[in-house]
Amino acid sequence: MNAKNALACAVVTVCAVGVIAAAAPAQAAVTQAATQAASHGTRTTTVYTETNAVTGNAVLAYRADGTLVGSFATGGAGNGGGLGSQGAVTVADHGRTLYAVNVGSDTVSQFSTDRHGSLHLDGTAPTGAGPVSVAARGDRVYVLGRSTVSAYRRLGGHLVPLGRQSLSAGAAGAAEVAVVPDGRALLVTEKGSSTVDVLPLDSLGAPGPASSVPSAGQTPFGFAFGRGGAAVVSNVGAGAGASSASAYRYHADGTLSTTATAVPDGQTAACWVAVGPDGRTAYVENAGSGTVSTYAVGADGSLRLLDATAATPGGHVGDATVSGGALWILDNKDGRIDGVPLAADGTPGSPVITVAGLPASSAGLAAVTR
Numbered sequence: 232m233n234a235k236n237a238l239a240c241a242v243v244t245v246c247a248v249g250v251i252a253a254a255a256p257a258q259a260a261v262t263q264a265a266t267q268a269a270s271h272g273t274r275t276t277t278v279y280t281e282t283n284a285v286t287g288n289a290v291l292a293y294r295a296d297g298t299l300v301g302s303f304a305t306g307g308a309g310n311g312g313g314l315g316s317q318g319a320v321t322v323a324d325h326g327r328t329l330y331a332v333n334v335g336s337d338t339v340s341q342f343s344t345d346r347h348g349s350l351h352l353d354g355t356a357p358t359g360a361g362p363v364s365v366a367a368r369g370d371r372v373y374v375l376g377r378s379t380v381s382a383y384r385r386l387g388g389h390l391v392p393l394g395r396q397s398l399s400a401g402a403a404g405a406a407e408v409a410v411v412p413d414g415r416a417l418l419v420t421e422k423g424s425s426t427v428d429v430l431p432l433d434s435l436g437a438p439g440p441a442s443s444v445p446s447a448g449q450t451p452f453g454f455a456f457g458r459g460g461a462a463v464v465s466n467v468g469a470g471a472g473a474s475s476a477s478a479y480r481y482h483a484d485g486t487l488s489t490t491a492t493a494v495p496d497g498q499t500a501a502c503w504v505a506v507g508p509d510g511r512t513a514y515v516e517n518a519g520s521g522t523v524s525t526y527a528v529g530a531d532g533s534l535r536l537l538d539a540t541a542a543t544p545g546g547h548v549g550d551a552t553v554s555g556g557a558l559w560i561l562d563n564k565d566g567r568i569d570g571v572p573l574a575a576d577g578t579p580g581s582p583v584i585t586v587a588g589l590p591a592s593s594a595g596l597a598a599v600t601r
Contacts, residue, residue, distance in 0.1 A: 274555070274600050274601055275294065275295070275347075275348070275600070275601065276294070276295040276554055276555035276557070276598055276599070276600040277292055277293065277294060277295075277300060277344075277348030277598065277599050277600075277601075278292070278293050278294075278295070278552075278554075278559050278568060278585070278586075278596065278597075278598045279291065279292050279293075279320055279322070279329060279595075279596070279597045279598065279599075280320060280550075280561055280568065280589065280593050280594070280595055280596050280597075281305070281309070281319060281320050281331045281332075281593065281594055281595050282302075282309065282589075282590050282592060282593060283309030283310060283311065283312075283314065283319070283334070283335075283590075283592040283593060283594045284308070284309050284311060284590065284592060285308055285309060285310060285311040285335055286308070287304060287305075287307075287308060288304070288305040288307050288308055288309040288331070288333050288335070288336075288340075289302045289303055289304050289305060290302075290303045290305060290320065290329065290331050290340075290342065290350060291303075291589070291593075292348050292349065292350060293568065293585070293586050294348070295555060295557070295570065295585065296585070297585045297586050300347070300348045300349055301349055301350070303342065303349075303350040303351075303352065304352065305331050305333055305340035305352065305355070306333075306338070306340055306352055306354075306355045307333025307335065307336040307338040307339075307340055307355055308333055308335030308336040309333060309334055309335045309592060309594070310334045310335045310592075311335075311592050312592055313563065313592070313594065314332075314334060314363045314594045314595075315363070315404070315406065315422070316363035316364045316375070316405070316406050316407060316453075316594070317364060317406060317407040317452065317453030317454070317502075317503050317504070317550055318364035318365060318366060318375075318407050318408065318409065318453075318550075318595065319331065319332050319363060319364060319365070319550070319594040319595025320332075320365075320594075320595030320596060320597045321365050321366060321367060321595075321597050322344075322597045322598075322599050323367035323368075323369075323372075325601075326344060326599030326600075326601050327343065327344055328341065328342065328343060328344065328367070328385070329341075329342040329344055329350060329597065330342070330365045330367060330372060331365070331595065332358070332362040332363060332364065332365050332374060332595070333355070333362065334361055334362055334363060337357060337358050337359070337360055337361070337362060337376075338355040338356060338357055338358055338362070339355065339356055339358050339362055339365055339372070339374045339381075339383075339390070340352060340354075340355045341353040341354055341355070341356070341372075341385070341388065341390060343388070344599065346601060348599070353387075353388030353389070354388055354389060354390070356383060356389075356390040356392070358374045358376055358381045359374070359376030359377070359378070359379035359380070359381050359395055360376050360377050360378070360379070361376045361377035362374045362375065362376050362381075363375055363376070363377075363405065363406070364405070364406070364407045364408045365408070366408050366409045366410055366417070367385075367410075368410040368414055368436075369414075370384055370385040370386070371383070371384060371385075371393075371410075371432075371436035372384075372385055372390060373408050373410065373417055373438070374408070375405050375407065375408035375419060376405070377405060378397060378398050378402065378405070379395050379396060379397055379398065380395070380396050380398070380408055380417060380419065380430060380438055380441075381394075381395045382394050382395070382396075382436060382437050382438055384435075384436065393435060393436055393437040394437040394438065396430055396437075396438040396439065396440065396441060397441065398419060398421070398428050398441050399426065399428050399441040399442060399443035400443075401424055401426070401443070402419075402421045402423075402424050402426060402428060402441070402443065403421060403422070403423030403424040404421050404422030404423030404424065405419060405420075405421050405422075406419075406420045406421065406422050406451070406452050406453065407419065407420050407452070407453050407454060409454065409455075409456070409462075410432075411456070411460065411462070411481040412456055412460040413460065413481070413483075414432065415431065415432055415481070415483070416429055416430060416431050416432055416481055416485070417429070417430040417432065417438055418454070418462055418479075418481070418487075419441070420446075420451040420452060420453070420454055420464060421451070422450050422451065422452055422467065424443075425445065425446045425448075425449055425450055425451060426443045426444065426445060426446055426451075427443070427444050427445075427446055427451060427464070427479065427487065428441040428442070428443050429441065429442050429443075429444070429481065429485065429486075429487050430442075431485055442485075444487050446464070446466065446477065447464075447466075447477035447479075447489045447491070447492045447493050448464070448466025448468070448475045448476070448477045448492070448493030449466055449467065449468055449469055449473075449493075450466055450467035450468065450469075451464045451465070451466055451467075451477070452464070452465045452466070452467055452501070452502045452503065453465050453502055453503040453504045453516075453550075454504050455504045455505055455506040455513065456506060456510070457478070457506045457510040457511070457513055457528035457532075458509075458510040458511055458528045458529065458530050458532070459480065459510075459528075459529075459530050459531065459532050460480055460481065460532075461478045461479065461480050461490055461491075461528055461532035462478060462479045462480070462481075463476055463477075463478050463504055463506060463513040463515075463526065463528060463534065464476065464477050464478065464479065464504065465501040465502055465503060465504045465515050465516075466493055466501060467500050467501060467502060468499075468500070468501065470499075471499045471519070472497050472498065472499055473495070473499070474495070474496055474497075474498045474499055474500060474501035474515075474517055474519075474520075474524075475493035475494055475495045475496060475501065476491070476493070476494050476496065476501065476504070476513065476515050476524075476526055476534055477489065477491055477492060477493050477494070477534070478490045478491035478528070478532045478533070478534050479532075480532045490531060490532025490533060490534075491532060491533050491534035494526065494534045494535070494536055495536075496515060496517070496524040496526075496536055496539045497539050498515075498517035498519070498520040498522050498524055498539060498540075499517055499518075499519030499520045500517055500518040500519030500520070501515050501516070501517045501518075501524070502516060502517070502518045502549065503515070503516040503518075503548070503549055503550050503551050504516070504551070505551040505552050505553045505558060506528070506553065507553055507573065507577045508553065509577075510528060511527060511528055511577060512525055512526070512527065512528065512537070512576075512577035513525070513526040513527075513528055513534070514541075514551060514553070514558055514579070516548040516549060516550075516551050516560060517548065518547050518548055518549060520540075521543060521544060521545040521546050521547070521548055522539070522540045522541075522542065522543050522544075522548070523540075523541050523542040523543075523544070523548065523551075523558070523560070523571070523579060524536065524538065524539050524540070524541060525537040525538045525541040525577070525578075525579065541578070541579045542558070542571050542579040542580075542581075542582050543582070544560055544562065544569045544571070544582040546562040546564060546565040546567070547562050547563065547564030547565060548560050548562055548569075549561045549562055549563055549564075549596075550594070550595055550596040551596060552596050552597055552598045553573070553598075554598035554599060554600045555598065555600035556572065556573055557570050557571060557572050557573055558570075558571040558573055558579060559571075559585075559596060559598050560582070560596070561589075561593060561594075561595075561596040563589065563590075563591055563592070563593040563594065564591060566587060566588055566589040566590065566591060566593070567584050567585075567586055567587045567588075567589060568584075568585050568586040568589070568596070569582045569583065569584055569585060570582070570583050570585040571583075
């Protein structure tokens with residue numbers, strides 16, 4: 232992995248963390264268009280990120296207008312630097328449950344959410360070494376560590392271990408884990424080895440031995456699922472302007488096929504991916520360029536570049552998610568969350584700084600509209 236691009240995707244600057252609050256109104260308020268996009272009738276969008284602080288990790292919750300809902304201790308510790316991953320924070324059960332990794336204490340935290348977006352810590356569970364990404368499907372939860380995937384079943388406020396599986400031989404730089412849409416397997420991207428792992432799931436949800444396929448692009452990082460169950464994966468690339476996106480589809484026989492090879496966007500350090508609710512538009516965040524590229528996702532899993540610079544938040548665009556008619560982007564280097572309103576066809580509008588004053592160690596982004 233190119234050293235400059237690796238740094239762009241995993242900022243490790245440490246800042247002193249004092250009281251964390253929403254930015255002043257002029258900085259924190261999202262535009263009226265974004266606010267309207269983020270609220271469907273009486274529903275409200277809440278955006279979550281974790282501090283990843285060494286002295287005690289916490290999940291921060293914000294309204295779409297930048298108002299701080301609260302800071303909620305995870306009961307674990309972070310590492311004070313970047314995780315180099317996607318999915319450090321994720322939501323499940325239609326937004327009723329939230330999970331967050333604690334890389335400094337090798338644990339994962341489970342929270343219950345209320346209708347106002349506040350969190351209640353249900354508990355923590357031990358994971359493999361260096362947890363960086365968490366995924367959930369139903370009552371099954373999966374945590375990606377440096378070289379393992381740990382599986383759990385959620386029973387009330389507890390995570391009951393189902394097993395732990397090693398990644399494939401030679402795998403390096405684990406970046407994200409997610410459950411394929413039909414629930415039969417896990418996918419894991421690995422930056423250092425430029426590979427994608429497939430781990431089949433048994434009837435209980437426990438992962439089997441990993442198999443590996445070469446990535447269609449160099450340094451695969453984040454991914455999200457689009458139309459037809461296609462996994463749209465960002466590829467950091469070898470240097471400036473060398474980023475791209477690829478797509479893959481999992482088949483019932485346990486194989487993974489490439490449906491789109493590395494489709495370039497001419498940007499630098501494509502690291503994170505979000506997909507719109509209809510699965511037709513993928514948003515690739517280019518950390519080195521401070522831009523968002525949009526791709527059309529075909530029913531056959533093909534990719535077509537729509538706009539290489541569909542949005543230009545600037546800074547260090549990072550982990551991203553779509554909720555409430557908006558694209559939410561974490562910029563941990565500049566300590567902010569940007570809100571980007573989305574048109575009905577998925578076209579991004581103008582980015583607006585929604586939250587400022589976050590620690591540079593912040594990691595993961597999830598959002599719920601309820």
